[in-house]
Amino acid sequence: MPKLVRLYIRSVAIGFGLSALFLGGLLALDVAGLRHLMLESGSGWLAGAMIFLFSGSVFAGVQFAIAIMAMADTDDTPRGGLRQHAVPVPVPVAAQPRRRR
Template structure:
C-alpha cells in the first residue's frame, strides 16, 4: 500500500478517535441538554451516531490537512510572496464620442 494511503488511513483513525472523545465529552457533560434529548427521543441513537460520524469526518480532514502541511521541506528557501510589480497609474485621456440624434 502506498505511503500516502497509509498516512490517510492513520489520520482518519485518529480523527474518528478524537470524534468519539468529543462526542463522549458532549454527552458526558450534557452540553445544551444534549444527552437528555437523545435519551428522551425514540431515534436518539441515530442522532448520536450522526454526531459521531460527521464530527469524525471533520476531524479526520483536519488531521490529514495538518499532517500534509507539516511535510514541507525545512530547507525550502524559494521566493515568498510572489514577485510584486509596481502599479502604474495612467493619466486620463478624453475620448470623443459622436452622439446621434
C-alpha cells in the same frame, strides 16, 4: 500499501477517535441538554450517529491536512534573486500656503 494511503488511514482513525471523545464529552457534560434528548428520544441513537460521523469526517480531514502540511521541506536558502537595495532619495517639494475662505 503506499505511504500516503497509510497516512490517510491513520489520519481517519485519529479523526474518528477524536470524534468519539468529542461525542463522549458532549454527553458527559450534557451540553445544552443533549444527553437528555438523546437518551429519552426514540431516535436519539440517530442523532448520536450523525454527530459521530459528521464530526469524525471533519476531524479526519483536519488531521490529514495537518499531517500533509507537516511534511513540507523547510528551505533555508536565501530567496529573492539578485535585487539591488534601493537607497531612498529625498525629493524637495514646494508647498503653497493655503488661502482661507
